[in-house]
Amino acid sequence: MSTDGLTVEVSHLTKRYGEITAVRDLSFTVEPGVITGFLGPNGAGKTTTMRMLTGLVSPTSGTATIGGKPYKRLARPSGTVGAMFDANAFHPGHTARDHLRVYAAMGGHPDSRVTELLHQLGLAEAADRRTRGFSTGMRQRLNLATALLGDPRVLLLDEPGNGLDPEGMAWLRGVLRGLAADGRTVLISSHVLSEVQQLVDDVVVIRRGELVAAGPWSRLAGPPAVLVTSPDAETLAATLATSHANAGTVLRVDTVGPGLLRVHGLDAPGVADLAAAHRLRVHELVTENTSLEQLFLDLTTGTLTNDRAATS
Amino acid sequence: MTHLMRAEFRRLLATRMWVGLLIAAAVLGGGMIGAMALVGPENFDPPLPGLDTETGVRSLLGILGYTAFVPAAAGTVAVTAEYRHRTAAVTFLFAPRRWQVLAAKLATYAVLGLAYGLVLASTAAAALLTVAAARGVTLGLPAHTVLALLGRISVAMVVYLLIGVGMGALIRNQVAALCVVIGYLYMGETLLMMIPGVNMLYPVLPGGATAALTDFTYVADAMSEQLGSATIQLLPPAAGALVLGMYALTAAAIGLVLPMRRDIT
Numbered sequence: 001m002s003t004d005g006l007t008v009e010v011s012h013l014t015k016r017y018g019e020i021t022a023v024r025d026l027s028f029t030v031e032p033g034v035i036t037g038f039l040g041p042n043g044a045g046k047t048t049t050m051r052m053l054t055g056l057v058s059p060t061s062g063t064a065t066i067g068g069k070p071y072k073r074l075a076r077p078s079g080t081v082g083a084m085f086d087a088n089a090f091h092p093g094h095t096a097r098d099h100l101r102v103y104a105a106m107g108g109h110p111d112s113r114v115t116e117l118l119h120q121l122g123l124a125e126a127a128d129r130r131t132r133g134f135s136t137g138m139r140q141r142l143n144l145a146t147a148l149l150g151d152p153r154v155l156l157l158d159e160p161g162n163g164l165d166p167e168g169m170a171w172l173r174g175v176l177r178g179l180a181a182d183g184r185t186v187l188i189s190s191h192v193l194s195e196v197q198q199l200v201d202d203v204v205v206i207r208r209g210e211l212v213a214a215g216p217w218s219r220l221a222g223p224p225a226v227l228v229t230s231p232d233a234e235t236l237a238a239t240l241a242t243s244h245a246n247a248g249t250v251l252r253v254d255t256v257g258p259g260l261l262r263v264h265g266l267d268a269p270g271v272a273d274l275a276a277a278h279r280l281r282v283h284e285l286v287t288e289n290t291s292l293e294q295l296f297l298d299l300t301t302g303t304l305t306n307d308r309a310a311t312s
Numbered sequence: 313m314t315h316l317m318r319a320e321f322r323r324l325l326a327t328r329m330w331v332g333l334l335i336a337a338a339v340l341g342g343g344m345i346g347a348m349a350l351v352g353p354e355n356f357d358p359p360l361p362g363l364d365t366e367t368g369v370r371s372l373l374g375i376l377g378y379t380a381f382v383p384a385a386a387g388t389v390a391v392t393a394e395y396r397h398r399t400a401a402v403t404f405l406f407a408p409r410r411w412q413v414l415a416a417k418l419a420t421y422a423v424l425g426l427a428y429g430l431v432l433a434s435t436a437a438a439a440l441l442t443v444a445a446a447r448g449v450t451l452g453l454p455a456h457t458v459l460a461l462l463g464r465i466s467v468a469m470v471v472y473l474l475i476g477v478g479m480g481a482l483i484r485n486q487v488a489a490l491c492v493v494i495g496y497l498y499m500g501e502t503l504l505m506m507i508p509g510v511n512m513l514y515p516v517l518p519g520g521a522t523a524a525l526t527d528f529t530y531v532a533d534a535m536s537e538q539l540g541s542a543t544i545q546l547l548p549p550a551a552g553a554l555v556l557g558m559y560a561l562t563a564a565a566i567g568l569v570l571p572m573r574r575d576i577t
Binding site: 048051055058078081083086089090093095107146 | 397408
C-alpha cells in the first residue's frame with residue numbers, strides 16, 4: 001500500500017532524431033492520487049516521452065524526473081516505477097510464470113509476488129502456458145503484471161488499452177482506479193480518446209511533440225452544455241438571453257436546428273425552471289458533456305479560448 | 313548483480329535451448345569423434361595419419377575446434393533474443409545500469425559454455441578411448457595428454473560462446489548476427505586463408521588460435537601445401553590461449569559498452 005505519492009516531472013524535454021524533432025521543449029507534471037491521461041494522435045511523441053522518463057531513450061536536452069530523480073538514479077527502479085510499453089515484449093517460449101519469475105529475480109522482488117499477481121490479474125489459469133499462444137488481452141494483463149511486480153508507486157503505461165475488448169477495458173479501468181485511489185501516480189497514454197474519457201482525472205495533450213494543454217479534465221472541458229428540444233425554441237432563446245443579462249452569468253444560446261437549442265452556462269434544472277416560469281413548452285432536455293475527442297479537436301485546431309487551454 | 317544472474321539463469325532454464333545445446337555437445341563430442349575413430353583417420357579421403365600417431369590424435373581432436381560455431385551461435389541467439397522479442401526494454405527498465413545486465417549475461421553464459429565444453433570433452437574422451445580399446449589401437453598420445461587437450465578445447469568453447477554473446481550485443485538483429493557468427497566461423501575464416509598474404513594472419517585469427525591449443529596443424533599445412541606458400545606456423549598453445557582470451561575480452565567489452573547509451577525503441 002502506498003501512502004506518500006511521487007510526482008513525475010518533465011521539464012523542457014526535447015528529443016531530436018537527426019532532422020526530426022520528436023519532442024520539443026515539453027514540460028508538464030503528473031500528480032499522485034489521480035489518473036492522468038497522456039493524449040495525442042499517433043506519432044505525437046507520447047511513447048518517446050515515456051521512454052525518456054524511464055531512461056530507455058536519452059533526451060537531447062531537458063530533464064525527466066520521478067520524485068525528483070532521473071529514473072536511472074532511482075535506488076529501486078522497478079520498486080518505484082512500473083512501466084509498460086510494448087504489448088508483445090515476451091519470449092514466446094516462456095510461460096507467463098517464467099516471464100514474471102525472470103523479472104521478479106531481476107528486480108529483487110519476492111516470488112510470492114508472482115503468484116499473487118497471476119491471481120490478481122486473472123492469469124492464474126494461463127500461468128503455465130507459453131506466451132506465444134496468448135491473446136492480446138492476456139498479453140496486456142501479463143504486461144501490467146510485470147509493471148506491478150515491485151508494487152511501484154508510479155505507473156507509466158503506454159497505450160494499456162490497445163487491443164482490449166470492452167470487457168477488458170472495463171477491467172483495466174477498475175484496476176487503474178484502484179491503483180490511483182491508493183495514492184499512486186498513474187500516467188496512461190492513449191490515442192483513442194473515447195477509451196480513456198471515463199477514466200482520467202487530469203490530461204496532458206500533446207501534438208507534434210509539443211504541449212497543447214494540461215490540467216484537470218473538468219477545467220479543460222468546462223461546464224456541460226444543455227440540449228433543449230422545444231416547439232417554442234425562438235421565444236425560449238430570447239427569454240434565456242434576457243435572463244442572462246439579469247443574472248450576469250456567461251450564457252450562450254446556439255440554435256442547432258428547428259426547435260433545437262444548445263445552452264452553455266445554465267444547467268438542465270435552470271433551463272427547465274426558466275421555461276416553466278415563462279409557460280414555455282420543453283419536450284426534451286439533454287445534458288451534454290464535452291467529449292475528450294471534441295476537446296482535443298478544439299485544442300488542436302485552436303478554436304478554444306486561451307484561458308481554458310492554459311497550461312498548469 | 314546476484315539478482316541479475318539469478319534472473320539470467322531463470323531466463324536460460326525457462327526454454328529448452330540449453331538442453332538442445334548440451335545434446336549437441338554430446339553428439340559432436342561423443343558421436344562425431346566416436347564415428348571418426350571407428351572409421352579411422354587413415355581411411356579418410358584424403359587420408360590422415362592414424363590414431364596410433366600423435367598427429368592423428370591431434371587432428372581428430374583439432375576437428376572438434378571446428379564445432380566452435382555451435383556455442384558461439386548459442387550465445388548470439390541468447391543475447392539477440394532480447395531484441396528480437398523486444399524484452400530488452402523490460403530488462404533495462406528493471407536494470408537501468410545496462411552494463412550489469414550484460415555482465416550478468418556473460419557470467420551466466422560462461423557457465424553454460426563451460427557445461428557445453430565439459431560435455432563435449434568428456435563424451436569425446438569416452439568415445440575416443442572406448443573405440444581405441446575396441447579396435448585394439450594404442451593411441452599416439454597418452455590418455456592424460458588427450459584429456460589435457462580436451463580440457464583446452466572445453467575452455468575454448470567458453471571463449472566462443474562469449475564471442476557469440478558479444479557479437480549479438482553488437483549486431484542485435486538475430487538473423488544478421490547469426491549469419492555473421494556462423495558464416496565467419498564456419499566458412500569465412502577458411503575463405504580468408506585462401507587469400508595469399510592474409511593467410512599469414514591465420515595463427516592470430518580465432519580458428520588459428522584454437523588450432524594452436526591442440527597443435528592441430530592439418531588445416532594450416534593443407535592450405536600452405538595447396539597454395540604453394542610458406543608453411544604457416546601456428547602459435548604455441550599458451551599464446552593461442554592468450555589470443556583467444558583477447559577475443560573473449562574484446563567481445564565482452566563490446567557487450568558491456570555498446571548498450572550503455574543506445575536508445576531502446
